[in-house]
Structures are given as structure tokens and as C-alpha cells.
Amino acid sequence: MAPGIPTAMDRPHFIGIGGAGMSGIAKILAQRGAAVAGSDAKESATADALRALGVTVHIGHAAEHLADDASCVVVSSAIRQDNPELARAAELGIPVVHRSDALAALMGGLRPIAVAGTHGKTTTTSMLAVSLTELGLKPSYAIGGDLDAPGSNALHGDGDIFVAEADESDRSFHKYAPEVAIVLNVELDHHANYASMDEIYESFVTFADRIVEGGTLVISADQDGARELTRQVAGTVRTVTYGEAEDADVRVLSIVAQGLKSQVTVVLDGQELTFTVSVPGRHYALNAVAALAAGAALGVPAAELAPALAAYTGVKRRLQLKGEVAGVQVIDSYAHHPTEMTADLEAMRAAAGDARIVVVYQPHLFSRTQELGKEMGDALALADASLVLHIYPAREDPIPGITSELIIEAARAAGAEVTAVPDKGEVPSLVAGMAKPGDLVLTMGAGDVTDLGPLILDRLSK
The missing domain is CATH 3.90.190.20 (Mur ligase, C-terminal domain)
Known part of the structure; x- marks a missing residue:
């Protein structure tokens, strides 16, 4: 078994392996040397990309797709309890692992940055993955969307940084223990799982409490829900706020639209930095500032990271x-x-x-x-x-x-x-x-x- 593969996941079977979150974890495990298999409802370019890595991908869900010697079955919250492969796992006594637990295990021993928020997670995670790669830091990453080609949503890197999208929809982001966490915004969504804003805040507070000792919460100073969360976690975790608000720790001085790009000027630790964001929109410019603040919190020189952010040219969809x-x-x-x-x-x-x-x-x-x-x-x-x-x-x-x-x-x-x-x-x-x-x-x-x-x-x- 190759180093870096949790023992329980050396022969994993993924139900719904073609999904954005599931395929990324499967890819990283395959790149680390695990014998990965799984099933999905239909053929896709993602399934073909996984096969190119040696992953066995079955189309359709059937009990016989699950190998008797699988070390675990990985599922997401979207998998129904009557799935035949899940029933077969119960018969065989094969452990069932939630996608978030599998991702948390892959972060073990590394320096995780977990990106959370009601909107902008995929973009911000992608910005960090691209810019840190541009700097030669060889991060691992798991993103909720492809950067370009099918299967480009995840990578096992040789560096010590792991950038991951942290999903609040089913509270699965409570499984992670990041060194740096980003909260872009806090709004009421995922109504099947959250009945009120109070429940949303409670969930995000739990996520913030998971930040390791000495770690940092990077959070918006502009969005009302994020400001309320900052108030609720005050004194329990080191926070770095970012945005256009006058009291932001990383202050955005200007965002100037330049066609389908933006030029952004910020002040970080007393240093004024101007850099280009290669996608349109103020919200994407602010996502880039969040990425800059998170990288700086992890010790990446801001003066190097800022220009590297221009290498991000978008993510699918x-x-x-x-x-x-x-x-x-x-x-x-x-x-x-x-x-x-x-x-x-x-x-x-x-x-x-x-x-x-x-x-x-x-x-x-x-x-x-x-x-x-x-x-x-x-x-x-x-x-x-x-x-x-x-x-x-x-x-x-x-x-x-x-x-x-x-x-x-x-x-x-x-x-x-x-x-x-x-x-x-x-x-x-x-x-x-x-x-x-x-x-x-x-x-x-x-x-x-x-x-x-x-x-x-x-x-x-x-």
C-alpha cells in the first residue's frame, strides 16, 4: 500500500463516483496508489478520466458491482438508503464512509485550507489551487467543479498544502480540521437541512471551532451574515477579515472593471498590492482577495501570491x-x-x-x-x-x-x-x-x- 492512503481506503468503492465531490476524492486516492472502483448512473467524461487513472467505473447501480473485498464504500448525502450497492455492503459487513470523512482522512498530516460559504466556494478553492500551483508549491486540492478538462477538479500534489471546498449543505464541513478556514458569506440555503438562520450560524460556529490551535479564520467584512458570525466566534479563534469595509483587516481599496477582467488594489499588513483577476465581476474579485488573505495566513508571501492569482482564468460553469x-x-x-x-x-x-x-x-x-x-x-x-x-x-x-x-x-x-x-x-x-x-x-x-x-x-x- 502506497504511503498516504488511509488503511480503510486502500480498496474503496464509490457509489456515485462521477459526482463533482466524489470523483475528486476517488482521483486523489487513485493517484496515491489505491485500487479504486465505483459506479455512476450514466457514462460521462469524468468517468473516462477516472478510467484513465486505472479506476474501475461501472455504469448503473447493482449489487454485483461491489467487490467482496472492498475495504469500504464511500457515499455522499445524495445516495438513497435503498441503493442496491449500499444494501450489499451491509450484507457483507463492509464499512460505509461518508464523502466528508474520506476527504478529511486525505488531509491528514497536511496543512489544509477549507473554503466555506453559501456562495463562491468552488471559485475561491480553484483560485487557491491555481495560484499555489503557479508558485511551485504543488498543493493537493479537491474542488466542486472542473478547472478545464474533465477530472481536473482534484489532484494529489507533493507539497504540504491541501485546499478543499468545504460543503455546509449537509453539515459535512464539520469533519475537517483546517489550519486556515475561509468563510465567504453566510446566508439561509439548503432548506431541507436548515430551518432557520440560527441553525445556519450554529453550523458555521461549529466549523470555525474545528480550526486547529494557532490557525486562522479568514472571513468577509462586507456580508451581513459573515459579520454576525465573526461576532459569534470572537475570542475563540484568530480572525482575519477582508473586504471593502473600512474596518477590514485586508482592506480592498478599489476594484476596477477592465472588460472581462478586474484590477484589484488591497492593503494587507500595511502593504499596498495591485493585481489582476482574470474573470469578470466584483464577487469574483472579492473571492480572489479571500484567497490572498488565506494564503498569507498560511505563510505564503502576499507579494508573490497576488500576481499568481491572475493565472486563474475560470472554472467550468x-x-x-x-x-x-x-x-x-x-x-x-x-x-x-x-x-x-x-x-x-x-x-x-x-x-x-x-x-x-x-x-x-x-x-x-x-x-x-x-x-x-x-x-x-x-x-x-x-x-x-x-x-x-x-x-x-x-x-x-x-x-x-x-x-x-x-x-x-x-x-x-x-x-x-x-x-x-x-x-x-x-x-x-x-x-x-x-x-x-x-x-x-x-x-x-x-x-x-x-x-x-x-x-x-x-x-x-x-
Whole structure:
């Protein structure tokens, strides 16, 4: 068994191995020398990337896919209890390990940076992974999205830093013990698991309490929820605040939009630094400042890290340009919470100038739509026109009376031009009939709306 593989994970089986979080852990274990296997619902480029590393990937879920000698079965919170491979694991007495426990074990002996918050985790984790790699520090990392090619969401590096996205949705980020933790923002989301903001704060306080002795919490000085969390953990952990607020420890002096980039000037430890962020939007510029503050807290010289952050040019589904046909740019956005939707649309508005913005929006989860449907509609009012699809259920069962109409009615009440599209297959033709040269088309949401980008481009070319 190769060094760095926890004994219980030398022959792991992953149920749902193609998922963003699961595939990253599987990849790191395979790179460390473990005999990794798993299953997923359908074929994907991620599955092929894992196979290229020697991972056995089965398509479909069946009891016979689980080898009798598997050392453990790794699951996420999305795996249902009636999964046949999970039932087979119980019959064989094979230990079941949650994804977060597996990731925590991989961090053992290293210097973890855990990135948390309601929005921006994937981008900030990616910024750190790219910039630290650019400096030759060879970090390990596990990200909730691909940087470029399929399977680029994780890597086993030879350095002593491990950068990980820390998911609050199911409280699994309580498993980590970071040297540096980032909290970008604190808002009410994941309504199936949190009933109130009090529960959200309690969960984030527990996460902050997990920071190792002598470690640092890097947290926004601008966002109300983050400021409240800072107040609640005062005196229990060293905090470094960042942002545009006058009392921020890492003070942002200016964010200047330069087309699809931004120039950011900050003051850190009395030193003024100006650097480029190679993606558009104030929210992404502030994510870069969080990454800078976290790296500095870990001992990476800020004057070296700041310019290295410019090497980050985006991650899949985070305002990712899918292509341009007939003067129309098609961009993919993972935004599915109203705050994210607003931030991405404002970033596009700043970059687009007078260009029209057409959004194809797919709501994600019935519970989120039930709680935040009005706010989603308000966000869509920032676009010039929107097409709204049916709710993408993911892991949830339908909730009676909760449909996309909640969002559509709110958007129209806010003055938005919105069209309901029951059949996703109609979208490419509808967009082709609406879009004009110079327009920006955003496919937006956390579900399979991302698949529409290439189809829209193809239809525009005809």
C-alpha cells in the first residue's frame, strides 16, 4: 500500500463516483496508489478520466458491482438508503464512509485550507489551487467543479498544502480540521437541512471551532451574515477579515472593471498590492482577495501570491464562455441561489455594456424554489429576457404546488420579460429566434441546463 492512503481506503468503492465531490476524492486516492472502483448512473467524461487513472467505473447501480473485498464504500448525502450497492455492503459487513470523512482522512498530516460559504466556494478553492500551483508549491486540492478538462477538479500534489471546498449543505464541513478556514458569506440555503438562520450560524460556529490551535479564520467584512458570525466566534479563534469595509483587516481599496477582467488594489499588513483577476465581476474579485488573505495566513508571501492569482482564468460553469456564433456569445452559469444569480447578472451587465442579456434559467430543487422563488424572479429582472424551465429535482421529490410558476410570476411582477418553457428541447430554437448579434446568452442553474449551451450554439450556426 502506497504511503498516504488511509488503511480503510486502500480498496474503496464509490457509489456515485462521477459526482463533482466524489470523483475528486476517488482521483486523489487513485493517484496515491489505491485500487479504486465505483459506479455512476450514466457514462460521462469524468468517468473516462477516472478510467484513465486505472479506476474501475461501472455504469448503473447493482449489487454485483461491489467487490467482496472492498475495504469500504464511500457515499455522499445524495445516495438513497435503498441503493442496491449500499444494501450489499451491509450484507457483507463492509464499512460505509461518508464523502466528508474520506476527504478529511486525505488531509491528514497536511496543512489544509477549507473554503466555506453559501456562495463562491468552488471559485475561491480553484483560485487557491491555481495560484499555489503557479508558485511551485504543488498543493493537493479537491474542488466542486472542473478547472478545464474533465477530472481536473482534484489532484494529489507533493507539497504540504491541501485546499478543499468545504460543503455546509449537509453539515459535512464539520469533519475537517483546517489550519486556515475561509468563510465567504453566510446566508439561509439548503432548506431541507436548515430551518432557520440560527441553525445556519450554529453550523458555521461549529466549523470555525474545528480550526486547529494557532490557525486562522479568514472571513468577509462586507456580508451581513459573515459579520454576525465573526461576532459569534470572537475570542475563540484568530480572525482575519477582508473586504471593502473600512474596518477590514485586508482592506480592498478599489476594484476596477477592465472588460472581462478586474484590477484589484488591497492593503494587507500595511502593504499596498495591485493585481489582476482574470474573470469578470466584483464577487469574483472579492473571492480572489479571500484567497490572498488565506494564503498569507498560511505563510505564503502576499507579494508573490497576488500576481499568481491572475493565472486563474475560470472554472467550468462559473461564467464559462461556451462559444460564439453569429455575434452571440453563449455563457454558462452555475448560479442557482438568488444572490449568485444577481452577482453573475450584474457582472455580465458590467462587461456587456449595451448588449442584451438573455437568460435560460433552470430552478434547482423544489425546497429552494419554495423558499426563494420570489427572490429568483427578482434576480431575473436584471436580464433583458428570460426563458424559465421546469424545476430540476436532483435528490428531491416534488412538493405539491411548487413549480417554476412561482419564479415566473415574481419575475413578471418585477417587470421582467419571461417565457415559460415546459419542453427543454425547444430552447435552442427559441433562443435562436430571440438572440441578435452582440447579445449574451446565459444558461443558468445547477442542473442539466448546462447541456443546452452547445445545442444553442449549433442552432445559431444554421
